[in-house]
Amino acid sequence: MSEVIVVTSGKGGVGKTTVTANIGCGLAMMGHKVALIDADTGLRNLDVVLGLENRIVYDLTDVIAGNCRLRQALIKDKRYEGLHLLPTAQTKDKSAVQPEHMISLSEELRDLFDYVILDCPAGIEQGFKSAIAAAEKAIVVTTPEVAAIRDADRVIGLLESSGLNDPKVIINRMRTKMVDRGDMMSIEDILDILGIELLGVIPDDEQIIVGTNRGEPIVGNDESLSGKAFRNIVMRILGEPVPLLNLEPNQGFFLKLKKIIGFK
Amino acid sequence: MLDFITRLFSRESPGSKSIAKERLRLVLVHDRANVSPQLLQLLRADLIQVISNYMEIDEENLDVSLEKYEDQVALVANIPVKRMKRVASS
């Protein structure tokens, strides 16, 4: 019953690693056994976002080369019971990891974990191809900007042509105030263009950067809005139909009035 | 009255979102067509099939393409007709 999910985007810097870390911690908080694979060989990030960078001994490329066993390379998170990281190499290049390596690794991991989540590199080259080869479900991360949505569209096409049908989208860094004044595409606009289902919307939130600075993903923070947004996404992955979060809890009077009179 | 409220709360210019959405729409027409050139090939084959019910066409010189204008993309088909069929009116 375990699932192998790839988190991808096409465009760089839109939030793949942040999403992977938060979904992983969130699923572990709900009592699931989770393995996160950093598939961004050469530019490893997931370890620092999770605060596990000091505990790495072996990595993905060591497992592939046979320098160690898979279990030796897995880092167990001490805060979240059940959460494990398979880090990648910072000094090798993406071609060190071929699709067949990823497939056999995730096959092995799926026997040990409920969820295996792969953090894709940016782009649509080797690293992307290896990561999607191993997955059976895909999450596409985008921001509400032309270039990011364009690349998301390209990636959706590539996912579908390699058999990963109906990927779900996460819209990251949403700024409700900008949408309200007509300077940012809305959730509906983006879904209309991409034509795929929504998994969730994450507000643009400086607390995410604070969390990343500390190596503590925001999903564990009860107070923050983005933490709540990630917890909702986790519930949806677990099959609970959670309604969309209102991203602007303290809207001004005029905004409310606009909504009451049905003016968009 | 509603019109007045509408004007009161909306800004004069439509905002950059509509520009973004329109640009994205146009760029994706091209991206999707370029990514799968088979798409136009398939369309071409289907067109020939449908049109042949009504007229005899010069398949060799049939041309189907997407053309970009200032603010829209058009599907342009140039289909030389050899002969019309005699279709019985119902």
Ligand SMILES: Nc1ncnc2c1ncn2[C@@H]1O[C@H](COP(=O)(O)OP(=O)(O)OP(=O)(O)O)[C@@H](O)[C@H]1O
């Ligand atoms: N919702 C958000 N609000 C504010 N900052 C964010 C948000 N999401 C991501 N960020 C910040 O944006 C930066 C890029 O995020 P991240 O590293 O997750 O992107 P990525 O898609 O994995 O990048 P790459 O393509 O380089 O792997 C990070 O500094 C992160 O903290």
Ligand SMILES: [Mg+2]
């Ligand atoms: Mg990343």
